[in-house]
Amino acid sequence: MQPTLAVERLGHVNVFDESYGDSLRGQREILGAQVFREWTEPQFGGANALALVGGTCIETFAPTAPDGAIGQWLKARGSGWHSLEWTIPSLAEGEQILSERGIRVTERTDAYLFSHPKDLHGLCLELTEHHFEGDDRDVAGWAPTFWSEEHPLGIIGKATIKLASKTPAESAADVAALVGQGTYHLERSHLNTVSTGVEFPDHAVEFVGSATDAGTDLIGTFIAAHGERVFGVSFVVKDLSAARGYLAKSGVRFDQFGRHSLMFWLGTPLGARVELTDLAIGD
Numbered sequence: 001m002q003p004t005l006a007v008e009r010l011g012h013v014n015v016f017d018e019s020y021g022d023s024l025r026g027q028r029e030i031l032g033a034q035v036f037r038e039w040t041e042p043q044f045g046g047a048n049a050l051a052l053v054g055g056t057c058i059e060t061f062a063p064t065a066p067d068g069a070i071g072q073w074l075k076a077r078g079s080g081w082h083s084l085e086w087t088i089p090s091l092a093e094g095e096q097i098l099s100e101r102g103i104r105v106t107e108r109t110d111a112y113l114f115s116h117p118k119d120l121h122g123l124c125l126e127l128t129e130h131h132f133e134g135d136d137r138d139v140a141g142w143a144p145t146f147w148s149e150e151h152p153l154g155i156i157g158k159a160t161i162k163l164a165s166k167t168p169a170e171s172a173a174d175v176a177a178l179v180g181q182g183t184y185h186l187e188r189s190h191l192n193t194v195s196t197g198v199e200f201p202d203h204a205v206e207f208v209g210s211a212t213d214a215g216t217d218l219i220g221t222f223i224a225a226h227g228e229r230v231f232g233v234s235f236v237v238k239d240l241s242a243a244r245g246y247l248a249k250s251g252v253r254f255d256q257f258g259r260h261s262l263m264f265w266l267g268t269p270l271g272a273r274v275e276l277t278d279l280a281i282g283d
Contacts, residue, residue: 003097005086005179007086008086008088009201011086012056012057013058014084014085015061015081018063019062026266029250030252031155033053034146035049035051037050037132038050044069045063045068053235054148055144056159056235057135057137077226080273081230081273084123084230089129091112091127098115115127121165121171121174121207122229123163123175152242158201158204159233159235159236160197160233162233162275163207163229163230164222164226164231165209166223166228167207168207168208169196172197172207175205175207183196184199188211188260188261190258190260191219191261192212192219193211194208197281219231232263232273233273233275236277237277240260240277244262262275
C-alpha cells in the first residue's frame, strides 16, 4: 500500500492578481480580510500578502516586474485562484510521496514545493512544514468569531476550494487516494453541476463538472476559457439573504444562482471568483 500525505491543515489558498492593491482592497472591504503579513520576493518579481477570512488564509501574489515569474504566469493565464497549500509533517517525505505517484515537482526550496497541476487534474499543490508568524490560527483558543458574529456576511464553517473538472469523480478519487481519505458526491441543480470532493477538518477540495456536459453553462464556459483549474472558493454563510443585502449595499456586482448561491469576483476584472452559500459541505 502506497504511503499517503498527512495533511495537517490548509495553510492557505493562493490567488494571483494583476493588482496588489485591488486584490487586498477587495478582500478587506468585501470579506473583512485581516492582513497579517506583507512582503516582496524580487527573485520572482512579486509582492505577497497573507490574510485571514474566517478560518481560511489567503495568500496574494501580484507582479512587481512584468518579466518575473508572477508576471509571466498572469500574462499566460490571467488573474485567478492558483493553488492551495497544505501543511504536512515532512517536506522530504511529501516530495517522495508525490514522486511515487508520478506527480512532478515544478519548484522546490528549503521551505516549500509546488506540484505540476497537470499531474493532479488541474490541482496545483504547495506543500510546506512551516507556519507563518502572526497567523492567529496558531494562537491557543482563537476562533474566527469576527466573521460569524460581527461581519455582515456571517461566514461560518469551513471553506471549499472548487476546481472545474471534466471528470469530477475520477479527479477527486485520485486526491482522496493521495491523502488517504474518502470522498463525497453532490448534485447542485441550481448550478447545473455534479461534484465529488474530499473533506478535511478545516476545508474541502471539490472537483465540479457540468451535470449535462454543456459547454455554455457555468463550468463549461470556465473550462473553455481557462481549462481545468481552481474555479473558486466557497464560503458558507448563516443567512444568504443578509449576505445578499450586504453585497448590494456595498455596490458589489454578483450573480445569484437559485436560492443557495451568490457569486462575485474579487480584485481586478477576471480576478478570483468567490461563492457564498447557505449549504454546508455534503448538504
